[in-house]
Amino acid sequence: MNASTSPFVPDHHEVVIIGGGQAGLSMSHYLQKIGARHVVFEKHAALHSWRTQRWDSFCLVTPNWQCNLPGHPYAGDDPHGFMKKDQINDYLAGFRRQVNAPLREGVAVRRVVPRPQGGYEVHTAQGEQVSMCTADQVVVASGGYHVPIIPRLAERLPAGIVQVHSEQYRNPQSLPDGAVLVVGSGQSGSQIAEDLHLAGRQVHLAVGDAPRCARFYRGRDVVDWLADMNYYDMPVHQHPLREGVRDNTNHYVTGRDGGRDIDLRKFALEGMQLHGLLAGLDDGVMQFEPGLSAALDRADQVYNGINASIDKHIAAQGIEAPPPSVYEPVWQPDGEQLTLDLRAAGITAVVWCIGFRPDFEWLDAPVFNGRGQPVHTRGVTQHKGLYFLGLPWQYTWGSGRFSGVSRDAAFLAERIDALRELCPPLSMAA
Structure with a gap:
């Protein structure tokens, strides 16, 4: 042959x-x-x-x-x-x-x-x-x-509103002047909302169920404490949620400027507009589910719960450390804004931060x-x-x-x- x-x-x-x-x-x-x-x-x-x-x-x-x-x-x-x-x-x-x-x-x-x-x-x-x-x-x-997740209702946003997924976002200057709606409050959403907020942009944030954690607590980075507690060596089959933990949204926190908490309540005090989960869109008006207060409370409960576990570790090991503390909310929603007229609010861009599949x-x-x-x-x-x-x-x-x-x-x-x-x-x- x-x-x-x-x-x-x-x-x-x-x-x-x-x-x-x-x-x-x-x-x-x-x-x-x-x-x-x-x-x-x-x-x-x-x-x-x-x-x-x-x-x-x-x-x-x-x-x-x-x-x-x-x-x-x-x-x-x-x-x-x-x-x-x-x-x-x-x-x-x-x-x-x-x-x-x-x-x-x-x-x-x-x-x-x-x-x-x-x-x-x-x-x-x-x-x-x-x-x-x-x-x-x-x-x-x-x-x-x-695959970036963008809901089908995005197809019905008013013409002229720029839409980007979190993977496409670069900086506040890359978006047109005007207010910005950020959808999703996980790690990417919260940090992008902060990026826009620090640049002086009016930000509306649709808050999801993401938990949060402290950056520093009792004199150390929380990651350092958790490493000492062997959290990062815990195999998935020993986690209380077992394989269910794979579906959890990551805690939001930042390493920006040397590291700090991300506190959405503080942002709200400074003018950021917080909403609940995105529910729908009708004729240029976004609709949100009630439950913003509960979502913020749950995030704070996780924050305080992690710190409480660190308190127990410090006590059990007899470690000298600064005194414990409990986060107290600095802002509470005065009712909930369940709708947002995009045109009336001057929304010129939407950043989708709801993950990938x-x-x-x-x-x-x-x-x-x-x-x-x-x-x-x-x-x-x-x-x-x-x-x-x-x-x-x-x-x-x-x-x-x-x-x-x-x-x-x-x-x-x-x-x-x-x-x-x-x-x-x-x-x-x-």
């Missing part, structure tokens, strides 16, 4: 990693240690979301010392500070150089299919060029935040629940050789963060290596 009629033999890898963010590069770090032949497919550029999906004043909300990617811990002179966007990207660029992964950028994975004889087909596209390779094992390291439609394997979320135990699925990495609370609080993804990647590398020993690489003649 001559070369022109030879059957096509696709490239084969022991492991394919899908996603070139901190999770994918962490996985590559450990696969190199065990000598596993692998490739990392990234549809954009490696670590692109940190450069392209963060606003200009973005900074970490956890102290720099928690940045502990494999082989690349934070080595700066401000471990208890909070790196800004450019500093974060410098840190990540150093991590990329250190890992030196077999990375293929601009390659989108279109479909992953289990093979009858074992292993997987991985179909990719690079521009107009499509191709297929095979792999013994696959690690999905693309995270769980894929996962999109794993390209993964043709029965490993999802009814909501399209992966079913796994510490990243290991029931489908042999298929894993996830970098998901929120995959194993601990830090699983999707710089602080914990290394531990998860090391664990998966052990599982991958064990399967290599049991099942040597598949013969492509099979």
Whole structure:
């Protein structure tokens, strides 16, 4: 048989990693240690979301010392500070150089299919060029935040109102002059609302059910206290909510200007207009659910509850620390504004900060629940050789963060290596 009629033999890898963010590069770090032949497919550029999906004043909300990617811990002179966007990207660029992964950028994975004889087909596209390779094992390291959530009612907003998702927001100057409606009060929503508020913009904030926590308490960063209390080492199966904690909204707090609380009540005293959950839109008038007071109260209860747990720790360990305190509300809603006429309020822009949804439609394997979320135990699925990495609370609080993804990647590398020993690489003649 001559070369022109030879059957096509696709490239084969022991492991394919899908996603070139901190999770994918962490996985590559450990696969190199065990000598596993692998490739990392990234549809954009490696670590692109940190450069392209963060606003200009973005900074970490956890102290720099928690940045502990494999082989690349934070080595700066401000471990208890909070790196800004450019500093974060410098840190990540150093991590990329250190890992030196077999990375293929601009390659989108279109479909992953289990093979009858074992292993997987991985179909990719690079521009107009499509191709297929095979792999013994696959690690999905693309995270769980894929598709920006924007409600369908956005289609009925009055013409002329600029709409951006949180991933597109850059700074107050990027929005037209006038008042801004921010929808969602999680980490992104609260920080973007603060960014606009500090710039002197009139802000309306639709408040959700996000909890909050103190930045500093009894002389230390709350993160430092919680680390001493081993909270960040608690596995998901020991959390009171078990896997339900994966659905929780992150606590809002900020590292801006050296770190501080975010207190929506204080913002309200200063002129920010707070509303309840967005409920609907009718002829240019936004409608909100009642319950703003209850939402603020719940956030404060979590704030005080975390501090109370720190009080117990301090007492139990006999630690000398400044005296305890309890947050008392500085503002209470005087009734609730359940409607907002966008034109009359001078709203010129809406920033949607209600998160993302996962999109794993390209993964043709029965490993999802009814909501399209992966079913796994510490990243290991029931489908042999298929894993996830970098998901929120995959194993601990830090699983999707710089602080914990290394531990998860090391664990998966052990599982991958064990399967290599049991099942040597598949013969492509099979």
